[in-house]
Amino acid sequence: MTYSPQDQRSPIIAVTATKGRDCWTLAIDCPYCPKEHRHGGGSGEFPEIGGYREPHCRDTYFRKHRIFDSRVLRYLPQYQLAPADADIDWKSERAYAETLLEEAEDLVAESDSKQAVARTETGRIVNAQIRELHGLTEEIEKTTSKTRRNDAYLSSWKASRK
Numbered sequence: 001m002t003y004s005p006q007d008q009r010s011p012i013i014a015v016t017a018t019k020g021r022d023c024w025t026l027a028i029d030c031p032y033c034p035k036e037h038r039h040g041g042g043s044g045e046f047p048e049i050g051g052y053r054e055p056h057c058r059d060t061y062f063r064k065h066r067i068f069d070s071r072v073l074r075y076l077p078q079y080q081l082a083p084a085d086a087d088i089d090w091k092s093e094r095a096y097a098e099t100l101l102e103e104a105e106d107l108v109a110e111s112d113s114k115q116a117v118a119r120t121e122t123g124r125i126v127n128a129q130i131r132e133l134h135g136l137t138e139e140i141e142k143t144t145s146k147t148r149r150n151d152a153y154l155s156s157w158k159a160s161r162k
Ligand SMILES: [Zn+2]
Pocket: 030, 031, 032, 033, 034, 035, 037, 055, 056, 057, 058
């Protein structure tokens, strides 16, 4: 199965707009990771809310444990921004984003376990080659010592003939 984030509808996220000295800042409580993200909202009289935004999620650690793996982003659609007072069922949008995240986490876990299998397979092949090499080395050593014994015998035999 090939999965494309474009196949999924973007979840709609509520924006809190604040006017700075020069432009608007749109703060959103990320539906994917545990952080708040900020997006630019233009410098007009009113904030430019709406449209799709690329989530700014990064890996998130809590007490040195990774609690958010940003690799899920490759399986997630962008989110869509809307004013917090818009007539939207925010609760169901959150739940929808949650299901998208769960699917994305499953896909990351799946690709991790495929890689683990591939690594095990490579390890098996390398071990078999090492065993084979060991066998060859032993064979060569046997032959070499036999040759050395023969050489020693021949030279002592030659010496005895002089
Ligand atoms: Zn995020």
